[in-house]
Structures are given as C-alpha cells and as structure tokens.
Amino acid sequence: MPLPEKQLIRRIRLLTRRWKSVGRSGLGIPHAPSRPQSSPIRKGIGDDCAVLRIPPGHEALVTTDFSLEGTHFRRQWHPPESVGHRCLARGLSDIAAMGGEPLAIFLSLALPPGLPQSWVDKFFTGLLALAGEFVANLAGGDIAESPNGVLADITLVGSAPRGTAILRSGAKPGDKVYVTGSLGGSASVLSSLLSGAAKKIRPRDHPAHFFPTPRIAVGRYLRTKKLASAMIDVSDGLSTDLHHICEESRVGARIHADRVPRAEQVSLDLALNGGEDYELLFTAPQSKQIPRRIAGVPITNIGETTSGRKIVLVKDGSRTVLPARGWEHFKH
Amino acid sequence: MPLPEKQLIRRIRLLTRRWKSVGRSGLGIPHAPSRPQSSPIRKGIGDDCAVLRIPPGHEALVTTDFSLEGTHFRRQWHPPESVGHRCLARGLSDIAAMGGEPLAIFLSLALPPGLPQSWVDKFFTGLLALAGEFVANLAGGDIAESPNGVLADITLVGSAPRGTAILRSGAKPGDKVYVTGSLGGSASVLSSLLSGAAKKIRPRDHPAHFFPTPRIAVGRYLRTKKLASAMIDVSDGLSTDLHHICEESRVGARIHADRVPRAEQVSLDLALNGGEDYELLFTAPQSKQIPRRIAGVPITNIGETTSGRKIVLVKDGSRTVLPARGWEHFKH
Numbered sequence: 001m002p003l004p005e006k007q008l009i010r011r012i013r014l015l016t017r018r019w020k021s022v023g024r025s026g027l028g029i030p031h032a033p034s035r036p037q038s039s040p041i042r043k044g045i046g047d048d049c050a051v052l053r054i055p056p057g058h059e060a061l062v063t064t065d066f067s068l069e070g071t072h073f074r075r076q077w078h079p080p081e082s083v084g085h086r087c088l089a090r091g092l093s094d095i096a097a098m099g100g101e102p103l104a105i106f107l108s109l110a111l112p113p114g115l116p117q118s119w120v121d122k123f124f125t126g127l128l129a130l131a132g133e134f135v136a137n138l139a140g141g142d143i144a145e146s147p148n149g150v151l152a153d154i155t156l157v158g159s160a161p162r163g164t165a166i167l168r169s170g171a172k173p174g175d176k177v178y179v180t181g182s183l184g185g186s187a188s189v190l191s192s193l194l195s196g197a198a199k200k201i202r203p204r205d206h207p208a209h210f211f212p213t214p215r216i217a218v219g220r221y222l223r224t225k226k227l228a229s230a231m232i233d234v235s236d237g238l239s240t241d242l243h244h245i246c247e248e249s250r251v252g253a254r255i256h257a258d259r260v261p262r263a264e265q266v267s268l269d270l271a272l273n274g275g276e277d278y279e280l281l282f283t284a285p286q287s288k289q290i291p292r293r294i295a296g297v298p299i300t301n302i303g304e305t306t307s308g309r310k311i312v313l314v315k316d317g318s319r320t321v322l323p324a325r326g327w328e329h330f331k332h
Numbered sequence: 333m334p335l336p337e338k339q340l341i342r343r344i345r346l347l348t349r350r351w352k353s354v355g356r357s358g359l360g361i362p363h364a365p366s367r368p369q370s371s372p373i374r375k376g377i378g379d380d381c382a383v384l385r386i387p388p389g390h391e392a393l394v395t396t397d398f399s400l401e402g403t404h405f406r407r408q409w410h411p412p413e414s415v416g417h418r419c420l421a422r423g424l425s426d427i428a429a430m431g432g433e434p435l436a437i438f439l440s441l442a443l444p445p446g447l448p449q450s451w452v453d454k455f456f457t458g459l460l461a462l463a464g465e466f467v468a469n470l471a472g473g474d475i476a477e478s479p480n481g482v483l484a485d486i487t488l489v490g491s492a493p494r495g496t497a498i499l500r501s502g503a504k505p506g507d508k509v510y511v512t513g514s515l516g517g518s519a520s521v522l523s524s525l526l527s528g529a530a531k532k533i534r535p536r537d538h539p540a541h542f543f544p545t546p547r548i549a550v551g552r553y554l555r556t557k558k559l560a561s562a563m564i565d566v567s568d569g570l571s572t573d574l575h576h577i578c579e580e581s582r583v584g585a586r587i588h589a590d591r592v593p594r595a596e597q598v599s600l601d602l603a604l605n606g607g608e609d610y611e612l613l614f615t616a617p618q619s620k621q622i623p624r625r626i627a628g629v630p631i632t633n634i635g636e637t638t639s640g641r642k643i644v645l646v647k648d649g650s651r652t653v654l655p656a657r658g659w660e661h662f663k664h
Binding site for chain 2: 004005043047048050051052054059060061062063064065066069072093094095098100110139140141142143144146147148151153155156157158160162167168329
C-alpha cells in the first residue's frame with residue numbers, strides 16, 4: 001500500500017529537498033547548466049499553488065503530458081525508475097522543443113490502493129534524478145487514489161527570453177530540415193516488448209526507450225544562436241511531427257530516406273513512424289550554418305521545406321507522399 | 333467514440349476561440365473582471381508548450397488537480413457539464429486561495445475509447461463556460477486514450493504582484509479565523525448520492541455540489557486590501573484545511589461550533605468534515621476590519637488562532653480537540 005496522503009506528501013517534500021541540495025551544488029551532474037543560485041520556486045510543495053519567479057524579460061512556457069499505465073507504460077515492462085524518468089522526460093522534451101529553460105515541475109500522481117510504497121519511492125528516484133540533471137525541482141502537484149493503475153500527469157514550467165521561444169510555425173519554404181540523434185530506437189524496443197521479449201530486455205541497456213535524454217542543451221543552443229526557424233520534439237514519430245510543423249508553418253517538405261538517421265538495426269518504417277524518440281526536429285534557413293554536433297548530439301540534415309503543402313519522401317530516386325503514420329490516440 | 337486525436341484537438345481549438353471572443357467582450361458575464369485587452373496567452377494550443385506573458389512585476393501561481401472518474405466523480409451521477417465545471421473549479425479555487433488572478437488553463441484529458449463525443453462536447457461546455465466567467469482561457473494540455481474511465485488533470489496558471497500571494501503560513505497567534513459562504517452543502521449532496529438518491533437530485537438545483545463558484549473575487553479583495561494573513565480553500569473539509577493552515581503557520585486554533593456557517597439542513601459534522609466546499613478559509617489580524625460580505629459572499633468569523641499548537645472546538649461551553657477528519661487519500 002502507498003503511504004497515507006499526508007505522509008506521502010511529507011516524504012515527497014523530503015525527497016525534493018534532498019535533490020534540491022544535490023541539484024544546486026551540481027555534484028557529479030554532467031548536464032547541469034550554470035544557473036544563478038536563487039531558485040525560481042519562491043513557494044513550493046505545501047500551499048494551494050506554487051509561487052514562481054519567471055526571470056525578468058522572459059515568457060513562461062507551460063506543457064502537460066500524461067503517463068498512464070496501460071497506455072504509456074506497463075508496470076510489468078517498465079521498472080518504476082524508468083516510469084518516473086520517462087514521465088518527466090516527456091515534459092522536458094517539450095521545453096527543449098521551444099529552446100526553453102526548465103524552471104519547475106508539477107506532478108499529479110494517482111496510485112491504486114494496492115501499490116507498494118517501494119514502487120512509489122523508486123518512481124520518484126527516477127523522476128528526481130532526471131530533474132537534478134536539469135536543475136529543475138518539483139514545486140507541487142496533486143496526489144489521489146486511482147481507481148485503476150498508476151496515473152501520472154506532468155506539468156513543466158520553463159521560460160525563454162521574450163519572443164525567442166522557437167515555435168512550430170516559423171518555417172519558410174526552402175528551409176533545411178534537421179533532426180538530432182537517431183530515430184526508431186525507442187519504438188524498436190517497444191516492438192520487442194510487444195512481441196513478448198520483455199524478459200530478455202535489460203532496461204539500462206536500452207536508454208533510448210527506458211531512459212531517454214531530453215535535448216534541452218540542443219534546444220538552448222539553437223535558441224541562443226538564433227539558428228532554428230521552427231522546432232518540435234519527435235514524440236509521436238517523425239512523419240507525424242513533421243506534419244505538425246508543416247501544418248503550423250503552412251509549408252510542404254521533401255525528406256530523403258537515405259539521410260534519416262536510424263538507431264541500430266532499425267527499419268526505415270520505425271525511424272519514420274515509431275514514436276517516443278524525444279529527439280528534436282527543426283528547420284533552419286539555408287543561410288545558417290548548423291554544426292554537425294551540438295552539445296555532443298549529432299545533427300543530421302534530412303531534407304528541406306517546400307512551398308507546396310505536400311510532404312514527400314524521396315527514396316531510391318522516386319518520390320512518394322509521406323503520410324503521418326506516427327502515434328495518434330483514438331485512430332479509428 | 334471520441335473523435336480521433338487530431339480532429340479532437342482541432343475541435344477544442346475552435347471551442348476555445350469561440351469562448352475567447354465571448355470571454356473578452358464579457359457579454360452577459362457577471363463575474364468578468366476588467367482586464368487589459370491583451371491576452372496573457374501569446375501562443376496557445378498547437379505547439380510543444382504554450383507561451384505565456386506573466387504581467388510585469390508579478391509572480392506566477394501554478395496548481396494541478398486531478399478529476400478522476402470513480403474517485404472524484406461518477407458519470408452516472410454527474411452530468412458532463414458538471415464534471416467539466418468542477419474540474420476547472422478545483423484549480424480556480426486554488427488560485428483564489430492565493431488571492432491570485434487566473435491567466436491560463438491547461439487540461440490533460442484521457443478518454444475511454446467507448447465514450448461518445450457528445451459527452452466530451454458537454455464536458456467542454458461546462459469547463460469553458462466557467463473559464464469565460466473568469467476571462468481565463470484554455471492554453472494547452474494533452475489528449476490520451478484512457479484504459480479506464482475519464483481522467484482529467486487541470487493545471488491553472490495565475491499571477492499576483494510579487495510578494496503579495498496569500499500563503500498558508502502567514503497566520504500569527506491571536507488572528508481571527510474566517511470562512512466564506514456556508515459549509516457542508518456539497519458533502520450533503522454527495523451523501524444523498526451515496527445513499528442511492530441520485531434520481532431525485534437535479535444537478536442545477538444543487539450548485540454547491542455540481543456547479544460550485546470559486547471565490548476568485550473574494551481572494552482578490554483580500555489580497556488587494558492586504559487583509560488576510562493566511563488563506564486556504566476548503567476542498568478537503570474545514571477541519572483538515574484548518575490543520576493545514578495551523579501546521580504551515582505553526583499556530584493552534586479555537587473554533588466556535590455555533591458560528592460555523594452551515595448550508596441548509598446540514599449537520600455540524602458535515603460542515604466541519606465534508607469536502608469540496610471551495611469556500612475560502614482565512615486568518616486576519618484583529619486590527620483588520622473584515623467586511624461582512626465581500627463580492628456578495630457572506631464572511632463569517634468562526635474563531636481565532638492561538639499560540640499553542642492545539643486545534644480546539646468550543647461547543648456548548650465545553651472544549652474538545654478538533655481532529656482533521658476531512659478527505660484524505662489512502663487513509664488506512
């Protein structure tokens with residue numbers, strides 16, 4: 001059984017304080033950016049609302065993402081540390097896709113009455129370890145009893161200097177299309193899990209699926225250097241997320257199949273349509289020099305935007321329309 | 333069945349735009365405060381994050397609250413308009429409890445595959461009608477498939493001028509304790525529902541339970557006049573929420589049973605320990621003159637804080653300890 005609500009909140013407050021002190025001093029945390037000592041969280045857990053200071057001249061960035069047992073994860077497949085990590089990674093990846101800085105984390109967590117408290121503790125270990133890497137802390141949320149399965153909803157609040165957040169809508173025809181890292185690795189693990197190979201898969205050996213790294217540093221670089229015209233994170237699958245950019249920017253695109261960076265032993269189909277990569281897909285004007293690596297992450301030019309509205313895949317010299325075949329809820 | 337995700341999001345965007353125009357012009361909306369024409373939502377639904385402008389010199393207030401079918405509502409008892417209204421009211425009430433102004437709403441909504449789209453439409457009708465009353469608009473969220481039941485998590489972003497948000501921790505011994513409106517009305521309806529009287533209850537006749545009014549205007553008045561030393565919303569029940577104030581402020585309290593404002597035909601027990609009142613419980617120094625009504629809502633002095641840490645109920649001349657017997661998840 002989980003602890004009673006009041007005790008559970010007290011425990012989360014304690015855990016949060018511990019991570020706060022580790023996160024701030026940055027002990028052994030490779031990704032920690034330098035950040036002024038003053039916390040943006042003026043009042044955290046323990047009031048009706050958290051009180052946050054958004055840096056002067058900045059706009060607030062806000063995103064929410066569900067992680068629901070049975071839809072986004074399964075307890076028999078995903079260890080609790082991975083569930084906590086992935087839950088937060090979803091939100092951080094959205095902040096990364098705006099070129100933003102994460103400031104504070106909110107977690108609504110509903111637990112079934114039979115869940116052992118040890119599962120809850122490990123969930124927070126995974127979540128807070130990732131939070132510590134990005135010097136973001138848990139500032140509030142909600143605890144409830146779940147009628148069925150573990151239900152988590154993460155809210156991330158971040159910021160970016162006024163007018164600098166990178167939207168999906170800024171691409172112009174003729175921009176180049178880039179993607180970070182490699183694609184399909186997470187979906188490939190999922191397909192192994194679905195085919196019954198869960199026992200053979202050790203989560204720590206497959207970080208792309210179990211412990212993905214949100215591309216905060218890449219997003220920050222692109223924002224500060226003013227390189228990207230539009231950006232999205234690849235959470236539903238490249239094909240679907242590219243459609244989002246094209247729709248919001250009112251452009252088309254031409255993607256070259258042989259340039260799409262695939263994770264090891266991953267088919268083109270999975271690289272194009274598999275989800276949960278948490279890489280960044282962005283466009284940049286031809287005039288901009290995009291480094292081959294940013295913050296250690298390879299950057300690949302996979303095509304260009306066009307003035308038509310079609311999204312085309314060029315493969316072996318022939319062109320076909322690239323449909324949005326990534327993840328969509330309630331696909332009938 | 334609900335619409336496929338992409339169409340559903342398109343529909344929500346349309347609904348949101350319609351309400352935005354109504355909300356801004358304030359047509360027929362009694363509660364609408366005057367607000368500068370410029371929306372705080374620079375970029376709403378349709379990007380990785382929403383981009384918000386927090387008013388200059390303000391801090392951001394953030395709260396998240398679950399509304400889970402089977403835990404917080406039942407579809408056979410609560411019409412969809414009420415579920416949407418209550419879902420948002422939970423978040424608005426937390427903003428009210430800080431004396432804050434609501435700025436933007438985020439909704440994570442998971443729907444079971446068999447749910448009719450008409451239910452979803454009515455849910456949004458209820459939610460957006462309440463949003464329009466407070467000139468707050470839906471700025472983003474998440475849509476997912478639910479493995480079981482309707483699952484909603486609401487995030488409210490609000491603001492208050494720097495350092496003016498009313499915390500739970502500011503009460504001093506000897507402050508007076510006040511509560512808005514009357515208590516127990518919502519819990520009384522719930523107890524009728526639990527006893528099988530659902531068919532006899534018409535939701536519109538019982539707004540305290542089905543369509544509660546968040547006390548934004550009262551909270552705003554108390555903040556701008558600097559009257560309250562500590563505040564919380566009565567969501568778990570007076571006894572439990574008073575304990576929260578006393579714990580965070582390190583004070584005790586003495587409550588006079590005969591002064592506790594009860595809803596019609598409600599027992600003292602329900603007024604003290606029933607939940608979901610969404611009234612405000614606050615403390616104020618003796619020196620402050622508290623009006624008998626604020627924004628049309630009666631204000632009642634029910635006791636005072638003390639220097640000890642005990643919370644005492646005075647009833648018929650005798651004193652007993654008042655335990656926190658309101659709602660708590662995972663009470664074993």
